[in-house]
Amino acid sequence: MPATTDPFEKLKAAQRESWSSFVPVEIMTTPPAAKLVKFAAVAAGQRVLDVACGTGVVTITAARAGAKASGLDLTPKLLERARENAAIAGVDVDFIEGDAEALPYPDVSFDVVLSQYGHIFAPRPAVAVQEMLRVLKPGGTVAFSTWPPEHFTGRMFAFIAGHAPPPPAGTEPPAAPPLWGDPNVVRERLGSAVKDLKFARDTLVAPALSLAHFRAAQEKTIGPLTKLLASLQNDPGKLKQLRAEFDALAADVFEENTIRMPFLMTRATKL
Ligand SMILES: C[S@@+](CC[C@H](N)C(=O)[O-])C[C@H]1O[C@@H](n2cnc3c(N)ncnc32)[C@H](O)[C@@H]1O
Structure with a gap:
């Protein structure tokens, strides 16, 4: 699709900018990458695509398992x-640089298509x-990890969206990323194009010396949060209120110097 006809061109340009600070988070997304690659049963010799690959934690794990791996992301x-x-x-x-909504690959190119906390932002x-x-080839596997709306990370993205400025009047709002963490929504979105739909749950465990340490790290590295808080630099009262709300959300999952973030894994076979 030519970029000029994309109604979300501006949003994607903003995403490209805001996810640039995500590199340090790779230490947290590395262990669940191995879980997704195992759940998808990636095998040596398979052609594997990692959509919204970020720093390549899933792509490289698949390559280490012997796959011919490719990764695509918006953010250079x-x-x-x-x-x-x-x-x-x-x-x-x-x-390669690219958009999950306009993959620059021919039809039926891959045996496995993966995404870890990535395609949900399309x-x-x-x-x-x-x-x-x-x-994806017929008989191939699509598998992804997503954030359920009822758990911390899903609630955090809903909190960010709830405080962000609304899209300009008359424009289509982007879908909420945490909906991808609801098995019923996933079932409906994949629809009759797949069979053998399976779900599994696991937990990403992030080290945190204190709630304030966790918030400070998230503020620096999770682009949409960074952007929201930066927009409040001239409103110290609101900034303080939002930080307190964030801490209250994280306090529910702060335990023994860790923040626990449950996630959902989905796997299906293309018909
Ligand atoms: C939470 S990070 C996950 C990165 C990586 N998969 C991981 O597990 O570490 C979200 C990623 O989605 C990418 N992204 C957001 N919108 C995208 C789009 N429309 N197409 C491709 N990548 C996108 C961002 O650039 C970012 O790398």
Whole structure:
């Protein structure tokens, strides 16, 4: 799809900018990457695509399992780090800049299409699903990890969206990323294009010396949160209130110097 016809072009440009600071979070998304690759049963020799790959934690894990792995992401800064990670790990991975809603690959190119906390940020789920299934071979596996709306990370993204300025009047709002964490929504979105739909749950455990440490790290590295708080620099009262609300959300899952973030894994076979 030519970029000029994309109604979310501005939103994607803003996403590209705001996710640039995500590199340090790779330490947290590395362990669940192995869980997703195992859940998808990635095997040596398979062609695997990691959509919204960020710093390449899933892509590189798949490559280490012997797959011919490719990663795609909107954010050039993260792709730079992904290439560095692949070089350190000594694996050959093809990383390219692109949009989950317009994958630059031919139809039926991959045996497995994966996404860890990534394709959920595409504003039109139906377009992202269509693209991910288009590039997948019949009989191939689509698998992704997502944040349930009822748990901390889903609630955090709802909190961010709830305080962000509304989209300009007359424009279509982007879909809420945590809806991808609801199995009923996933079932409906994948629809009759797949069979053997399976779900599993696990938990990402993030170290946190205190709630304030956790918030400080999230403020620096989770682009949409950084952007929201930056917009309040001239409103110290509101900034203080939002930080207190954030701490109250995180306090529910702060235990023994960790923040516990349950996630949902989905796997299905393309018909
Ligand atoms: C929470 S990060 C996850 C990164 C990585 N998958 C991981 O597990 O560490 C979300 C990623 O989605 C990417 N992203 C957001 N919207 C995208 C889109 N429309 N197309 C491709 N990537 C996108 C961001 O650039 C960012 O790398």
